[in-house]
Amino acid sequence: MNLLEIKNLKMDFGKDAGALRAIDDVSLAIGEGETVCLVGESGCGKTVTALSIGKLVPTPPAHYVDGEILLNGRDVLKMSSRQLREIRGGVVSYVFQEPGAALNPVFRIGNQIKESLKLHRPDLGAPGTASARSGMARHRAGAVPGAPSRRKALDAEVIRLLKLVGIPAPESRLRNYPFEMSGGMQQRVMIAMALASEPKLLVADEPTTALDVTIQAQILDLLSDLKQRLGMAILLITHNLGIVGDMADRVAVMYAGQIVELSPARELLRRPLHPYTRALMASVPKLRGDADRLSAIPGNVPRIGNFPPGCRFAPRCPMAKPECSSKNPDLVEVETGRFVRCPFWKTE
Numbered sequence: 141m142n143l144l145e146i147k148n149l150k151m152d153f154g155k156d157a158g159a160l161r162a163i164d165d166v167s168l169a170i171g172e173g174e175t176v177c178l179v180g181e182s183g184c185g186k187t188v189t190a191l192s193i194g195k196l197v198p199t200p201p202a203h204y205v206d207g208e209i210l211l212n213g214r215d216v217l218k219m220s221s222r223q224l225r226e227i228r229g230g231v232v233s234y235v236f237q238e239p240g241a242a243l244n245p246v247f248r249i250g251n252q253i254k255e256s257l258k259l260h261r262p263d264l265g266a267p268g269t270a271s272a273r274s275g276m277a278r279h280r281a282g283a284v285p286g287a288p289s290r291r292k293a294l295d296a297e298v299i300r301l302l303k304l305v306g307i308p309a310p311e312s313r314l315r316n317y318p319f320e321m322s323g324g325m326q327q328r329v330m331i332a333m334a335l336a337s338e339p340k341l342l343v344a345d346e347p348t349t350a351l352d353v354t355i356q357a358q359i360l361d362l363l364s365d366l367k368q369r370l371g372m373a374i375l376l377i378t379h380n381l382g383i384v385g386d387m388a389d390r391v392a393v394m395y396a397g398q399i400v401e402l403s404p405a406r407e408l409l410r411r412p413l414h415p416y417t418r419a420l421m422a423s424v425p426k427l428r429g430d431a432d433r434l435s436a437i438p439g440n441v442p443r444i445g446n447f448p449p450g451c452r453f454a455p456r457c458p459m460a461k462p463e464c465s466s467k468n469p470d471l472v473e474v475e476t477g478r479f480v481r482c483p484f485w486k487t488e
């Protein structure tokens with residue numbers, strides 16, 4: 141069984157005549173310990189897809205019209221609010237683009253991580269139940285919230301997490317307020333908070349976009365290292381195909397609310413099949429070579445509610461044929477493990 145299985149998901153913003161489809165028949169699975177990158181230009185639907193895993197898009201305005209989101213085999217869309225609270229920051233944790241906006245400016249970072257631990261790790265400090273996770277186990281073990289052993293265990297865990305994400309001198313750093321830290325250090329704190337609940341799946345939505353290039357590389361290295369050490373799965377969202385090679389096992393390319401290509405990362409980078417993926421790859425800045433040859437994709441991503449008939453990429457596609465604007469092609473497995481939403485993928 142896959143850790144996550146999104147099946148034929150359809151989600152609208154608005155209702156009835158005013159409904160605009162933002163996620164249109166998206167299917168995506170992530171196995172235990174697997175890293176999947178979700179790429180695509182701005183407005184393609186990456187964030188709404190990622191947020192849907194924790195049912196974090198407010199309903200309304202969102203309406204889940206069809207499909208399933210199975211996390212450990214249980215459909216998130218059918219969960220009660222209590223079950224949703226348990227999985228959010230439990231099974232699945234999020235790291236977002238702007239750490240400065242996500243951290244609370246008036247609390248010390250150590251206390252913010254501790255709050256997350258208090259919520260998700262009732263076992264900490266309970267005598268003899270170091271690995272027990274449920275409140276019931278804690279109750280049986282006789283642990284008292286706020287007891288010295290609990291407080292000590294929480295403090296020790298905050299320091300361990302800060303060390304894990306590479307924050308130097310964590311014993312003194314935990315007393316810092318967010319503004320006393322650089323953007324890169326703040327993002328490390330956000331990752332520590334996300335790890336506090338020992339998630340099976342870490343969703344990182346453009347986690348390095350707000351950082352400068354050197355720090356970006358450090359944060360990506362940190363994520364790879366944590367994945368190795370903790371064995372968690374990662375859904376990494378980026379508009380930069382350049383970072384995919386170092387991070388991903390598989391890549392899903394999204395365009396106008398749909399997945400247009402899904403493939404093992406190495407194969408996709410060696411031989412992209414969908415014209416949109418090819419165009420995206422041509423727009424990746426190369427470290428070496430001719431900077432002038434960097435090509436942006438002409439035109440814009442269509443807005444939801446304004447998708448063209450037929451293939452949604454056709455108006456921007458250099459290979460488009462007349463029939464492309466009449467039928468939206470299906471996502472088809474054209475080689476083992478390689479899915480493409482374009483019948484002309486073979487054309488060079």
Ligand SMILES: Nc1ncnc2c1ncn2[C@@H]1O[C@H](COP(=O)(O)OP(=O)(O)OP(=O)(O)O)[C@@H](O)[C@H]1O
Binds near residue numbers: 180181183187
């Ligand atoms: N609350 C909302 N109400 C209406 N439309 C929304 C809402 N949130 C997102 N959308 C629309 O859904 C589409 C997908 O948005 P989403 O934020 O998922 O894109 P994205 O791929 O993450 O883009 P970016 O790279 O800029 O983060 C966009 O057209 C956006 O305008």
Ligand SMILES: [Mg+2]
Binds near residue numbers: 186187188345
């Ligand atoms: Mg986004």
